[in-house]
Amino acid sequence: DSGVTQTPKHLITATGQRVTLRCSPRSGDLSVYWYQQSLDQGLQFLIHYYNGEERAKGNILERFSAQQFPDLHSELNLSSLELGDSALYFCASSTLGTGNYGYTFGSGTRLTVV
Amino acid sequence: SQQGEEDPQALSIQEGENATMNCSYKTSINNLQWYRQNSGRGLVHLILIRSNEREKHSGRLRVTLDTSKKSSSLLITASRAADTASYFCATVLNQAGTALIFGKGTTLSVSS
Numbered sequence: 001d002s003g004v005t006q007t008p009k010h011l012i013t014a015t016g017q018r019v020t021l022r023c024s025p026r027s028g029d030l031s032v033y034w035y036q037q038s039l040d041q042g043l044q045f046l047i048h049y050y051n052g053e054e055r056a057k058g059n060i061l062e063r064f065s066a067q068q069f070p071d072l073h074s075e076l077n078l079s080s081l082e083l084g085d086s087a088l089y090f091c092a093s094s095t096l097g098t099g100n101y102g103y104t105f106g107s108g109t110r111l112t113v114v
Numbered sequence: 115s116q117q118g119e120e121d122p123q124a125l126s127i128q129e130g131e132n133a134t135m136n137c138s139y140k141t142s143i144n145n146l147q148w149y150r151q152n153s154g155r156g157l158v159h160l161i162l163i164r165s166n167e168r169e170k171h172s173g174r175l176r177v178t179l180d181t182s183k184k185s186s187s188l189l190i191t192a193s194r195a196a197d198t199a200s201y202f203c204a205t206v207l208n209q210a211g212t213a214l215i216f217g218k219g220t221t222l223s224v225s226s
Binding site: 045055101105108 | 214
């Protein structure tokens, strides 16, 4: 157990639907990062939150959004889902808001869009 | 966009042999990090080497960094079947970056 909790572990949904992925960071970590991993695109950075505020955006589609709540857990919302959104979605946390420390990753949510 | 590029893409060795993976990156960095991912699982942080360091050890892992060539290598000595995994290098995209950008990884297969 890495200390980063992601739910659900698996999600199967239909095209056009909306889903919410949840992440609880390791205790004491203020930063939450979301990544998408697919076979063709590799591990893509989506978005970074630090202590409730958005810090950086990566290759995140407009159909996707995220937020970090006062208790520091984060949610990634994916809407108007397409077959190509099928992927592993990882959340990672770190102590501070820079890339100068190692990340702790969750075990991921496997999203299948049918 | 990719910051790091690992080489080779795939590596197959026998137990007991050493495995070397390389990473090249594009911009100046504060540090470079290596991660391991077992199939379908979350990534695990292995080691971080700062830009003013040239070599770092952790157990059977040895990482080198050559900032003049913008490259790093990860050496796993005396490989075991349990080392079978994908290995990724990561760094921030630029000095002001806040998030790690990962390469596409090297898939290591260690057979007994």
